[in-house]
Amino acid sequence: MIIRDPIIKLLLIICFTVAFATAAQAQSSRTWVSGVGDDVNPCSRTAPCKTFAGAISKTAVNGEINCLDPGGFGAVTISKSIQIDCHEIYAGVLETAGSNGVNINIDNFAQTDTRRTVRLRNLNFSGADVGARGISITGSSLGNNGEVFVEDCMMDGNFGSPGNGIRDARNGGGLLRVSNTTIRNMSGAGIGTAAGFLSGTTKVVLNKVQIYNCAFGVAISTNTKATISDSIISGNTTAGIFSEDLDGGVIATEVAVDHCVVSKNGTGFQASTNSTIRVSNTTAMNNTTLFTGTVLSYTNNQTGGAAFGGTVLKT
Amino acid sequence: MRKFRFTILTMAVMAFSLMAFSSAQAQSRTWVSGVGDDLNPCSRTAPCKTFSGAISKTATNGEINCLDPGAFGTVTITKSIQIDCHEVFAGILNSATNGVSIAFDSFAGTDTRKSVRLRNLNFSGFDTGTRGISITGAVGVTGTEVFVEDCRIDGNFGSPGNGIRDARSGGGLLMVNNTTIRNMLGAGIGTAPANGAANLKVVLSNVRVSNCANGVAVSTNNKVTIYDSVFNQNSSAGIFAEDLDAGGQTEVAVDNCVVSDNGTGFNASTNSTIRVSNTTAMYNTALFSGSVLSYANNQAAGAAFGGPVSPS
Numbered sequence: 001m002i003i004r005d006p007i008i009k010l011l012l013i014i015c016f017t018v019a020f021a022t023a024a025q026a027q028s029s030r031t032w033v034s035g036v037g038d039d040v041n042p043c044s045r046t047a048p049c050k051t052f053a054g055a056i057s058k059t060a061v062n063g064e065i066n067c068l069d070p071g072g073f074g075a076v077t078i079s080k081s082i083q084i085d086c087h088e089i090y091a092g093v094l095e096t097a098g099s100n101g102v103n104i105n106i107d108n109f110a111q112t113d114t115r116r117t118v119r120l121r122n123l124n125f126s127g128a129d130v131g132a133r134g135i136s137i138t139g140s141s142l143g144n145n146g147e148v149f150v151e152d153c154m155m156d157g158n159f160g161s162p163g164n165g166i167r168d169a170r171n172g173g174g175l176l177r178v179s180n181t182t183i184r185n186m187s188g189a190g191i192g193t194a195a196g197f198l199s200g201t202t203k204v205v206l207n208k209v210q211i212y213n214c215a216f217g218v219a220i221s222t223n224t225k226a227t228i229s230d231s232i233i234s235g236n237t238t239a240g241i242f243s244e245d246l247d248g249g250v251i252a253t254e255v256a257v258d259h260c261v262v263s264k265n266g267t268g269f270q271a272s273t274n275s276t277i278r279v280s281n282t283t284a285m286n287n288t289t290l291f292t293g294t295v296l297s298y299t300n301n302q303t304g305g306a307a308f309g310g311t312v313l314k315t
Numbered sequence: 316m317r318k319f320r321f322t323i324l325t326m327a328v329m330a331f332s333l334m335a336f337s338s339a340q341a342q343s344r345t346w347v348s349g350v351g352d353d354l355n356p357c358s359r360t361a362p363c364k365t366f367s368g369a370i371s372k373t374a375t376n377g378e379i380n381c382l383d384p385g386a387f388g389t390v391t392i393t394k395s396i397q398i399d400c401h402e403v404f405a406g407i408l409n410s411a412t413n414g415v416s417i418a419f420d421s422f423a424g425t426d427t428r429k430s431v432r433l434r435n436l437n438f439s440g441f442d443t444g445t446r447g448i449s450i451t452g453a454v455g456v457t458g459t460e461v462f463v464e465d466c467r468i469d470g471n472f473g474s475p476g477n478g479i480r481d482a483r484s485g486g487g488l489l490m491v492n493n494t495t496i497r498n499m500l501g502a503g504i505g506t507a508p509a510n511g512a513a514n515l516k517v518v519l520s521n522v523r524v525s526n527c528a529n530g531v532a533v534s535t536n537n538k539v540t541i542y543d544s545v546f547n548q549n550s551s552a553g554i555f556a557e558d559l560d561a562g563g564q565t566e567v568a569v570d571n572c573v574v575s576d577n578g579t580g581f582n583a584s585t586n587s588t589i590r591v592s593n594t595t596a597m598y599n600t601a602l603f604s605g606s607v608l609s610y611a612n613n614q615a616a617g618a619a620f621g622g623p624v625s626p627s
Contacts, residue, residue: 230588312616
């Protein structure tokens with residue numbers, strides 16, 4: 001059959017082009033967003049997309065999204081191993097009322113996606129006073145470890161409930177490493193973990209983090225091993241650093257705090273049920289209460305002479 | 316006549332192109348851009364597209380800068396040079412290969428500095444990369460220096476899977492500052508000198524290494540200081556040392572670091588010593604093995620190291 005109708009011909013050409021373009025768009029190792037991009041584009045360096053959500057479907061597992069020029073690139077849900085790296089470029093993520101900036105749901109990662117690794121760099125989250133969470137990490141499976149790296153980010157203004165900077169509710173354990181990041185103005189915890197009972201071990205590593213004006217600076221829950229170093233946790237109304245273990249301490253929650261400033265909080269260090277906080281080389285001043293619970297000192301802290309709940313030997 | 320005119324024109328164009336190309340050689344500063352072209356002279360107004368395209372037009376001891384964000388490709392370096400993409404995003408995709416290869420054996424004899432400086436580069440192995448930065452040099456090649464600053468190296472699960480591998484046997488300096496290395500099959504930062512190699516000096520400051528086999532693995536005749544750095548969740552060891560030529564010269568000083576969630580925190584293997592101070596070492600499956608000495612001011616929840624060394 002020879003198609004004579006020029007309109008049919010044109011339609012066929014368009015169909016073919018679109019199909020081809022879709023195939024070509026699939027899964028680049030590197031995609032680009034721009035403040036003046038368009039999500040209809042293939043997200044290439046010369047034809048960038050406009051949002052992270054638009055770019056992520058065109059980015060391969062273990063690939064990365066980069067930023068070409070400054071912009072607000074919108075909230076995104078992540079369900080595969082990826083890196084979003086906007087280093088040297090201003091990248092905003094605006095959270096609308098009651099919503100999160102970046103959702104990472106490990107349960108939705110493909111079984112073939114063995115790394116389960118998400119890397120976020122140089123993103124600026126604005127809750128505009130009503131946002132819920134900057135980064136929300138969830139995962140239910142006990143065998144479903146994942147790794148989340150947050151570097152060089154800013155999170156601000158989540159006074160919508162529950163109001164967290166980063167909330168890690170993985171039950172499968174895994175790693176959360178946050179470095180060189182500022183979190184402020186949250187109605188809940190700046191950084192909080194919320195694993196279920198008998199969950200896997202969540203490893204939290206915070207380095208060079210600043211947390212101001214939240215309910216809790218850091219709130220670490222069940223089966224978490226945390227280190228906090230070189231950080232400032234100040235002006236948090238309930239506690240600077242809070243820990244607890246709610247499933248009977250099978251994997252005890254432990255927090256090591258080294259080379260930090262913990263000041264002007266309600267309670268500086270609050271080691272609640274079945275948890276231990278160990279403090280070293282840290283300045284803890286002007287907290288309403290220095291500590292409650294099992295908070296041990298390596299006897300090298302600066303508190304204006306106030307004592308902690310016990311000592312632990314330097315070795 | 317028309318044919319003659321055409322020939323003259325062609326020759327003129329060729330001559331001009333050659334002149335332009337010649338004058339483009341050996342600039343002290345060249346530029347790359349995400350929308351550049353390696354046929355360009357790599358000038359500020361006519362930038363190149365890749366590091367490998369720019370390097371041949373950059374003089375020894377010159378530098379390559381970045382005009383706008385882009386992925387600038389892998390490159391082999393055989394002369395003293397600086398690649399500095401500060402304030403501009405610069406990606407290097409090194410899937411199934413190395414990102415930057417520095418071959419000191421191929422440096423000219425007249426290149427007396429033998430110095431390579433890499434700043435603000437983001438290496439992506441895309442899960443299959445082999446090495447971010449690979450440094451090689453034979454025993455006789457001495458006085459070499461590599462500076463790595465403000466870089467990110469990620470995702471090298473292709474064998475051998477290193478962030479930085481330094482296999483110089485002629486000694487030299489490797490300085491790494493403010494750099495993040497993660498997700499490596501092998502060592503985040505590893506050295507591999509030959510037996511009898513000259514001392515390689517390694518200085519790491521404000522470095523974060525996560526989720527590798529070894530965070531740092533230094534070998535024969537290395538003198539290493541590690542300061543203000545974080546090594547976490549490395550499956551074999553956070554910091555590994557060895558000396559394989561029986562010289563006993565590999566020494567590592569670790570100060571003001573966090574070493575957590577690793578298989579072994581500090582592993583001082585054959586003929587090597589690690590000295591640790593002001594460091595938080597928690598949640599490692601084993602705290603240490605071998606000759607790991609403490610200045611008695613570390614935080615390990617009370618666990619002891621292999622022996623003391625006196626502060627002075």
